[in-house]
Amino acid sequence: MRVCSMSGRFGAWNLKTGITTGALVLALWPLGGGAQEALPLSELRREIAEIDASVAEAEAQKAKYGAGLISTLMEARIETLKLTRAVLENRVAGETGGAQRVIELPVARPDPELADKILAEILAQQKIVAAAEKEAQGASGLIGAVAQSRAETEKLSLANLRGNWLAATYGILLPITPPVADESSAQPAPAKTATVQSAAATPEGTEAGPDWADAAHPEIDYSKAIFSQLHREKFTIHGWWGLSQDRAAIDDSPKIFGINVSEYKEGLQLSTPKLYVSCKEGETSVVFDADDYILSDYNVNTVPVTYRIDGQDAVQDRWSKLTSSKGGGLFGAQGQRMIRQLYDAEKLFVRLTEKNGKTHDATFQLAGGQAVFDAAAAACGFSTLDLTAADYRAIQTMLNSAGYEAGTPDGVWGAGSAQAMRAWQAENGLATTGAPDRASLAAMGMN
Numbered sequence: 001m002r003v004c005s006m007s008g009r010f011g012a013w014n015l016k017t018g019i020t021t022g023a024l025v026l027a028l029w030p031l032g033g034g035a036q037e038a039l040p041l042s043e044l045r046r047e048i049a050e051i052d053a054s055v056a057e058a059e060a061q062k063a064k065y066g067a068g069l070i071s072t073l074m075e076a077r078i079e080t081l082k083l084t085r086a087v088l089e090n091r092v093a094g095e096t097g098g099a100q101r102v103i104e105l106p107v108a109r110p111d112p113e114l115a116d117k118i119l120a121e122i123l124a125q126q127k128i129v130a131a132a133e134k135e136a137q138g139a140s141g142l143i144g145a146v147a148q149s150r151a152e153t154e155k156l157s158l159a160n161l162r163g164n165w166l167a168a169t170y171g172i173l174l175p176i177t178p179p180v181a182d183e184s185s186a187q188p189a190p191a192k193t194a195t196v197q198s199a200a201a202t203p204e205g206t207e208a209g210p211d212w213a214d215a216a217h218p219e220i221d222y223s224k225a226i227f228s229q230l231h232r233e234k235f236t237i238h239g240w241w242g243l244s245q246d247r248a249a250i251d252d253s254p255k256i257f258g259i260n261v262s263e264y265k266e267g268l269q270l271s272t273p274k275l276y277v278s279c280k281e282g283e284t285s286v287v288f289d290a291d292d293y294i295l296s297d298y299n300v301n302t303v304p305v306t307y308r309i310d311g312q313d314a315v316q317d318r319w320s321k322l323t324s325s326k327g328g329g330l331f332g333a334q335g336q337r338m339i340r341q342l343y344d345a346e347k348l349f350v351r352l353t354e355k356n357g358k359t360h361d362a363t364f365q366l367a368g369g370q371a372v373f374d375a376a377a378a379a380c381g382f383s384t385l386d387l388t389a390a391d392y393r394a395i396q397t398m399l400n401s402a403g404y405e406a407g408t409p410d411g412v413w414g415a416g417s418a419q420a421m422r423a424w425q426a427e428n429g430l431a432t433t434g435a436p437d438r439a440s441l442a443a444m445g446m447n
Contacts, residue, residue: 044088048085051084052085055082055085058081077152081162083163084159084163112168114168115165121161122161125154125161128154129155129158153401209222210223210227212236214239216239217239217367222237224264230242230261239366239371240369241258241261241371242259243256243375244256244258248280248281250281253282255278255281255379256278256279256379258277258278258372259275259276260274260276260366261274262365263363270292271290271292272291273289273290273362274288275287275348275362275364276289277335277369277372277373279376283331284331284336284380284382285330285332286330286342287322287327287328288305288319288327288329288350288352289324289327290326290362292326293326294321294327294328294352295354295358296325297355303319303320303352304317304318305328305350305351306350307351308348309341309348310346310347327352336377336382339373339377339384340384340385340386342369342373343369345369347365348366350362350364378431378435382435384438387436389411392411392417392436393409393411395417395441395444395446396408396420398446400420402424404420404423406420406421407420413436421434421440
């Protein structure tokens with residue numbers, strides 16, 4: 001093996017990421033005793049022109065995406081193409097007597113037989129790329145994102161095959177770019193800004209509230225006694241909500257409890273309806289506490305509830321009866337489904353009907369609720385997005401293509417998928433919830 005070196009405009013090749021850094025230039029020096037087969041200059045220049053077109057197309061596509069897996073794959077392909085172009089450009093310079101740029105690269109004897117085999121693979125890969133591009137163009141949403149990721153992976157494979165063909169033709173052993181994330185993507189993400197802000201940020205002309213109040217909601221009167229009580233009990237305040245976060249005594253699993261107090265009234269009142277959202281020992285719950293005894297059918301474990309979210313049609317449902325006989329709740333998957341419905345909502349009307357026809361009504365203002373919903377989702381390991389089985393399959397495929405084994409993409413988010421997601425989240429500085437949450441999907445480039 002022989003090594004040659006000079007310097008120029010490309011950076012040193014990173015074998016882990018396939019991204020170049022620093023200063024790097026290539027030159028080709030034939031190995032003594034092993035003459036290389038010369039290609040016509042017209043062929044070399046045609047190849048360079050094709051690479052330039054591919055780079056331009058990739059850079060134009062990359063500009064449409066933010067940080068994420070798809071963008072990283074595009075960047076890796078662009079750098080692979082640029083490295084290949086530098087080799088060809090240098091070859092042209094050598095043939096025409098121009099100045100050569102040099103990178104330190106190992107060289108070996110050309111292998112025409114291997115070059116022919118690789119050329120056949122290139123032709124087959126071009127068909128795969130065309131099919132993947134067609135699939136990506138006809139899809140949208142998460143399915144479209146994973147199709148685009150597959151297309152970029154296939155294009156990167158094609159770029160690497162072209163590099164292999166160049167190596168077999170000229171005897172230059174180019175680094176092969178593995179489809180892994182850029183090292184920068186593995187750096188911890190900046191810490192999220194606390195939802196509870198200092199009341200010093202209160203707009204000019206309004207009275208500053210307590211320092212524990214949620215400055216994002218100056219319309220809420222935090223001088224009410226209920227908020228002071230929540231603060232004394234170590235709740236953080238988010239809009240109309242108090243949020244407590246702890247660990248379960250039995251297994252140290254995350255435990256969160258959120259309480260909505262928008263129905264609280266100052267002064268004497270017989271009852272104060274409340275809305276609870278919690279995750280305890282892995283179980284999610286959404287509970288309506290009427291704060292009054294509910295007369296119900298002793299032979300049935302549910303109570304009739306009618307609820308309405310914002311301006312949507314009212315829904316008649318049956319919720320599980322509370323052991324306190326003061327309300328009803330949704331637990332497990334039903335609770336998670338309700339949280340997803342409430343995530344972007346502004347208010348929730350709830351009516352619970354007793355056996356004798358008496359009703360208990362409450363209207364909860366949901367401002368600040370997303371912090372509570374996100375905390376519950378993170379603690380219980382579910383997504384606040386309403387994902388379909390096809391969406392889950394797309395995410396599983398995306399994780400597999402990124403090297404995180406999620407198993408066969410079947411649209412069922414089980415232990416294997418959660419483990420793969422946790423590994424990906426840890427590598428990317430995100431909360432390791434194991435769920436395809438909003439922050440993780442955004443980091444993957446999925447909107």
